[in-house]
Amino acid sequence: MRLYIDNAKCTGCRACLVACSLNLFQESNPKKAALLLIPHFPAPGVYEMKVCTQCGDCARVCPTEAIKLNERGAYYVDHDECDLCEACVPECPEEVMFVRAELANHAWKCDLCGDCVLVCGTDALWIAE
Amino acid sequence: MNGYGGNILRVDLSTGKITRQPTPADMAKNYLGGRGFGAYFLFTEVPAKADPLGLENKLIISSGPLSGLMVPGAGKCDFTTKSPLTGGYASASLGGHFTAEMKYAGIDSLILEGISPKPVYLFIDDEQVELRDASAMWGKGAITLEKELKEQFGEEFQIAVIGPGGENGVAFAHINHDFGRQAGRGGVGTVMGAKKVKAIVLRGTKQIPVADVQLYRESSMALFKACKEADMLKEWQRYGTTIVTSWCDEVGALPTRNFSAGSFEDGKTLYGPVMREQIVITDKGCFGCPSPCGKYSKVGRYKSHVEGPEYETIGMLGSNLGISDIQDVAQANLLCDELGIDTISTGSVIGWAMECYEKGILTKEDTGGLELKFGNVPATFTLIEKIARREGLGKLLSQGVKKAAQQVGKGSEKFAIHVKGMEQSAYATHYATAMLLAYMTCDVGAHHNRAWAITYDLQVGRERVAEDKVARVIWLQNFRPMFDVLGACRLQWVELGIDRNLYVPVLEAITGVHRTWEDLEKIGERIWNLNRLYWKREIEDFDRSWDLPSPRFYQEPPKTGVTAGKITNYEDVQTLLDMYYEQRGWSHEGLPTNDTLARLDLAALAN
Numbered sequence: 001m002r003l004y005i006d007n008a009k010c011t012g013c014r015a016c017l018v019a020c021s022l023n024l025f026q027e028s029n030p031k032k033a034a035l036l037l038i039p040h041f042p043a044p045g046v047y048e049m050k051v052c053t054q055c056g057d058c059a060r061v062c063p064t065e066a067i068k069l070n071e072r073g074a075y076y077v078d079h080d081e082c083d084l085c086e087a088c089v090p091e092c093p094e095e096v097m098f099v100r101a102e103l104a105n106h107a108w109k110c111d112l113c114g115d116c117v118l119v120c121g122t123d124a125l126w127i128a129e
Numbered sequence: 130m131n132g133y134g135g136n137i138l139r140v141d142l143s144t145g146k147i148t149r150q151p152t153p154a155d156m157a158k159n160y161l162g163g164r165g166f167g168a169y170f171l172f173t174e175v176p177a178k179a180d181p182l183g184l185e186n187k188l189i190i191s192s193g194p195l196s197g198l199m200v201p202g203a204g205k206c207d208f209t210t211k212s213p214l215t216g217g218y219a220s221a222s223l224g225g226h227f228t229a230e231m232k233y234a235g236i237d238s239l240i241l242e243g244i245s246p247k248p249v250y251l252f253i254d255d256e257q258v259e260l261r262d263a264s265a266m267w268g269k270g271a272i273t274l275e276k277e278l279k280e281q282f283g284e285e286f287q288i289a290v291i292g293p294g295g296e297n298g299v300a301f302a303h304i305n306h307d308f309g310r311q312a313g314r315g316g317v318g319t320v321m322g323a324k325k326v327k328a329i330v331l332r333g334t335k336q337i338p339v340a341d342v343q344l345y346r347e348s349s350m351a352l353f354k355a356c357k358e359a360d361m362l363k364e365w366q367r368y369g370t371t372i373v374t375s376w377c378d379e380v381g382a383l384p385t386r387n388f389s390a391g392s393f394e395d396g397k398t399l400y401g402p403v404m405r406e407q408i409v410i411t412d413k414g415c416f417g418c419p420s421p422c423g424k425y426s427k428v429g430r431y432k433s434h435v436e437g438p439e440y441e442t443i444g445m446l447g448s449n450l451g452i453s454d455i456q457d458v459a460q461a462n463l464l465c466d467e468l469g470i471d472t473i474s475t476g477s478v479i480g481w482a483m484e485c486y487e488k489g490i491l492t493k494e495d496t497g498g499l500e501l502k503f504g505n506v507p508a509t510f511t512l513i514e515k516i517a518r519r520e521g522l523g524k525l526l527s528q529g530v531k532k533a534a535q536q537v538g539k540g541s542e543k544f545a546i547h548v549k550g551m552e553q554s555a556y557a558t559h560y561a562t563a564m565l566l567a568y569m570t571c572d573v574g575a576h577h578n579r580a581w582a583i584t585y586d587l588q589v590g591r592e593r594v595a596e597d598k599v600a601r602v603i604w605l606q607n608f609r610p611m612f613d614v615l616g617a618c619r620l621q622w623v624e625l626g627i628d629r630n631l632y633v634p635v636l637e638a639i640t641g642v643h644r645t646w647e648d649l650e651k652i653g654e655r656i657w658n659l660n661r662l663y664w665k666r667e668i669e670d671f672d673r674s675w676d677l678p679s680p681r682f683y684q685e686p687p688k689t690g691v692t693a694g695k696i697t698n699y700e701d702v703q704t705l706l707d708m709y710y711e712q713r714g715w716s717h718e719g720l721p722t723n724d725t726l727a728r729l730d731l732a733a734l735a736n
Binding site for chain 1: 197339353
């Protein structure tokens with residue numbers, strides 16, 4: 001299972017980013033979300049959203065083996081074992097592996113909680129095989 | 130303090146001094162946030178009779194306790210100031226993502242004071258707050274500059290900018306954000322320009338404290354679920370506010386040729402489905418919004434991109450000017466956005482000027498050679514530019530329709546469509562007494578969003594002058610602005626029809642304070658009455674005559690359309706006011722009585 005996005009339906013509202021940060025960090029902060037929104041304005045006037053495909057490239061390069069599979073079959077970051085080395089970041093083909101030491105003392109990524117899907121008003125996001 | 134950024138950030142532009150103070154708990158209790166904070170600061174800090182463009186006026190930018198949190202549409206930002214358009218209270222609401230960013234930077238209200246000696250922009254990155262030189266930005270278009278600033282600082286920064294209209298002192302200049310959302314009305318951009326602030330560039334990364342995270346998540350999810358299950362969701366997502374264009378045309382509320390009628394014979398080409406098919410490419414949402422009004426358009430004829438047009442702009446720059454092509458309206462919208470002037474007021478002053486021209490009150494000598502007839506698209510584009518530059522006829526119009534008509538005279542005051550000096554937004558009110566009263570008594574002048582009562586007129590009888598209509602207007606005026614106080618959008622309630630009681634546990638989970646809608650409406654009533662006191666304080670001769678609508682709505686029944694021959698007579702206008710004052714607990718001249726002030730805990734402030 002993984003998260004999918006239909007960019008044509010994305011309205012750039014960031015509800016998904018807030019819901020994501022609330023689940024990952026118990027706080028409301030779009031900068032601590034595991035989805036990446038790239039607005040293209042004023043032209044061509046479209047939104048681009050990047051989401052984790054659960055490809056596992058991040059887990060394969062993690063030297064401390066901090067990125068593990070959860071019960072949903074998604075890769076997540078074990079906070080205690082992450083040392084912020086950033087090896088995972090350049091490996092991510094979708095740019096949704098995040099290390100920002102000023103914001104959190106561990107890396108973060110999508111663990112497929114599904115809260116972004118629940119708040120997306122246009123059904124731009126969904127979870128499927 | 131749970132639900133709040135925690136700080137009031139003051140920037141003294143005259144001295145460059147920047148200070149933070151903790152957000153006062155008492156103010157949060159009595160005024161809650163957003164528009165409430167704005168009204169309180171304006172009343173208590175800006176000296177009586179201050180010059181709107183002078184040193185003493187302040188621009189107060191406020192978020193609310195829901196802003197930036199996981200709540201539908203929690204991106205409503207309030208801009209309050211003393212209006213250079215009306216001389217009274219101004220409060221404009223901005224959507225988009227700016228106010229969420231304020232909260233993440235720990236700011237509940239940002240107060241711009243004094244006047245900078247040179248053009249500056251305000252840079253805020255969490256604790257880092259600086260005034261920076263904006264000499265090279267002065268004169269740039271609002272959309273153009275926002276793009277440049279995004280490229281310079283990155284997507285995480287949210288940006289508010291003024292265009293040339295705000296720099297040049299157009300009385301209805303706006304503040305632009307997110308490539309097409311505006312704090313539009315009352316000249317808030319004019320005040321920012323007078324202070325020599327070209328832009329605010331803002332980023333925050335902090336946590337907003339919440340009283341009960343689990344309850345907050347659960348109750349907010351229930352709100353989103355209700356929105357997603359609403360019957361109206363799909364249609365609203367597709368058309369946004371342009372849903373009402375056809376409805377207004379059909380019921381005779383679509384402003385046509387300077388509000389001389391309420392139906393436009395060529396209106397069909399302005400309707401939502403036509404616009405959707407011809408130009409809309411992307412649905413564009415404000416912060417956390419499941420039902421985006423924003424329709425982003427690619428305008429083929431002009432090879433341009435613009436957010437909108439939304440309904441108000443379609444009415445004012447379309448049918449009100451006799452313009453029937455949606456691409457022309459979209460381009461006029463873009464010109465206003467880039468030049469930094471409010472589309473509603475701009476449409477109104479141009480509509481008035483066109484009528485003056487057609488009646489021979491203005492001639493080609495006055496218009497600089499423009500054949501200023503209704504429907505003239507190139508003349509409209511030229512005049513928009515001239516207004517923003519304050520050149521030729523544009524200089525007259527840049528003062529707003531009330532002052533322009535006072536100067537020109539010759540009976541043109543009778544078709545200057547405004548209340549208190551603010552141009553009426555896009556609902557023709559010849560034959561809709563509740564909506565007429567809503568415009569007459571709105572706290573900023575003739576704006577629709579405090580009490581959109583026109584649907585009630587159609588439900589209970591449009592011509593009726595009755596206590597229930599007045600009560601409805603008052604209830605809407607107390608209740609609807611509370612969304613601007615809370616910092617979230619009202620349209621999930623208005624348009625999707627979700628149960629407003631779903632907000633009660635959300636607000637409690639966030640702030641830790643239980644408040645019913647009854648409690649919230651009392652705060653709304655307190656703010657409404659405080660603003661009424663403000664008008665009286667600022668304007669010596671303020672009395673019930675300031676609540677009268679344009680004579681067009683009680684003297685000139687439309688000659689065409691579904692409201693042809695229909696009008697509210699003058700006696701009924703006065704009766705509506707009498708009923709309104711009585712129900713509000715106000716005097717015959719429309720001022721809160723001592724009992725009313727005491728009931729709303731305003732007695733101390735009033736004295």
